[in-house]
Amino acid sequence: MGISMTRTVALPIEGGCQCGGLRYQVVAPPLMIYACHCSSCQRIAGGAFGLPTTITEDSLKFTSGTPREVVWRSDSGNERYGTFCGDCGCRIAHGQKPSNGILSLRAGTFDDPSWVVPAGHTWTKSAQPWFKFDPDDILWEEQPTDYVPLIEKFQTLVAFGEKS
Numbered sequence: 546m547g548i549s550m551t552r553t554v555a556l557p558i559e560g561g562c563q564c565g566g567l568r569y570q571v572v573a574p575p576l577m578i579y580a581c582h583c584s585s586c587q588r589i590a591g592g593a594f595g596l597p598t599t600i601t602e603d604s605l606k607f608t609s610g611t612p613r614e615v616v617w618r619s620d621s622g623n624e625r626y627g628t629f630c631g632d633c634g635c636r637i638a639h640g641q642k643p644s645n646g647i648l649s650l651r652a653g654t655f656d657d658p659s660w661v662v663p664a665g666h667t668w669t670k671s672a673q674p675w676f677k678f679d680p681d682d683i684l685w686e687e688q689p690t691d692y693v694p695l696i697e698k699f700q701t702l703v704a705f706g707e708k709s
């Protein structure tokens with residue numbers, strides 16, 4: 546059973562860390578949200594998968610607190626960094642070094658994540674064995690080589706508008 550209704554979400558999207566010391570706004574529509582089952586996302590989320598939200602670097606504004614940074618090499622070999630709250634350790638966003646202009650925000654840190662629907666699944670080869678994929682979903686065994694189908698699918702699931 547697919548989800549056919551497009552939801553409209555008001556901008557800016559508000560979110561923050563677990564302790565509330567770090568607060569942010571996303572001021573432009575995200576390009577896509579998907580579920581990533583890679584080993585890094587599993588560890589960072591402390592769960593079965595992460596929900597990376599692809600946004601442009603300049604659309605993320607920290608409104609309270611100063612994020613700390615951690616650097617690592619991803620499963621696909623890129624140098625990545627993560628911003629997190631120095632007090633509670635909650636991971637907020639990831640970027641690449643050198644910057645590609647794109648950030649990957651953790652959708653689980655939104656104040657209201659109820660509208661979040663992943664457009665597809667990546668790194669399915671390291672997914673937890675109990676996770677059941679819908680064969681109609683967009684599935685990638687590893688890192689996608691083409692994000693366009695995920696972006697297009699996401700646009701059919703969620704629309705973004707100004708707060709009225």
Ligand SMILES: [Zn+2]
Pocket residue numbers: 562563564565566567630631632633634635
């Ligand atoms: Zn915190």
Ligand SMILES: [Zn+2]
Pocket residue numbers: 581582583584585586587595668
């Ligand atoms: Zn991942």
